[in-house]
Amino acid sequence: MPSPSESRPSEARSRLLTTAIRLFYAEGIHAVGIDRIVAEAQVTRATLYRHFPGKEDLVLAYLSEVDRAMRGQADEAVAAGLSAADTTRALSRSIVQMIRSPGFRGCAFLNAAAEYPDAQSPVHKAVLAHRRWFLETVTELLATIQKAGAEPAARHFVMMRDGAMAAGCLFDPELICETFLRGVDRLLQVYAATDHSGPVGA
Template sequence: MPKESTARERLLATAGDIFYREGIHAVGVDRLVSEAGVTRATFYRYFPSKDELVRAYLESEDVALRELFASAGAAVDDPAELLELVLQGIAADVSQHHTRGCPFINAAAEFPDAAHPVRVAVRTHRDWFEATLVEVVKAAGIAAPESVAHSLVLLRDAALVGSYLDGPDVVVPSFVETARTVAGISA
């Protein structure tokens, strides 16, 4: 991998970690370049502004989730089993990976202007996520797939925030039970 690409990846990884743990506006470019081990010139070569780095961070989160959905879809033939796998994947994400809330919700809270590129990245992700859930729910033969998918998005949002506040041991079992009820499936 070329040196520049490695520096870009280090910046993205460092920003992703710090932005998620501490917030976006709380972290300056000086700290990002210091912890990533790059120069300011290198930073600005890849990201013309901090906002562009934030957008790239959210896009990398989006890509990771899309890849998880693709691998789950490739691993399972039964649509009902895929839906259960998606619910279990959300539960695992809430308890293991995104333990400080949803990175997209967190970013949206810091960027109130819906036309800002960061908020556009958030909207793009949420639109994809809901549309993908509609496809999964519809394939499983569940009535009112749009309504069920929308409810599952809201439940995921609540689980991510609730788990951060109340802990995954409290929230995850309730998420799974409620999501199954909303989808009309049993354990």
């Protein structure tokens, strides 16, 4: 059994990852070099490479942390024990909180996908894995309202979420958030009232 000191992440690794998360999100992944991260984290290059063999490993750790935070938000919404519709609304409100947060500049995963378009890139694959999880989570939620049409409705939700995340850093975030929440309410109303023999309506 590892000792407490062995089981805790090292302080240097935590500083490196915290610094990378802040810089990658604020300025872009390709725009931030290893030297900048090392300097701001106040560690040596040797320390960085001991924890992260290359920049790509640090990028993957960054995305893993963002993924973990978003999964936590979803778990929190589900754990509240609300109806599926209200759980979806709670998840929507957590998205709105992100858009309203200081320094918001869009979806970390969509930003990363734009910088790593190669489908074979581990970073691109990490983005796709996160998005599969998110779509499956929303699909499972909606399927408890009614199973037929759950995935198309979930895709509709994800598209609205993507639009809100993209527009939220370009235009008035309050207007974008209001529009998104109204769209989610409308989607849920239409979904619950439709027999889903055709596509989900707007």
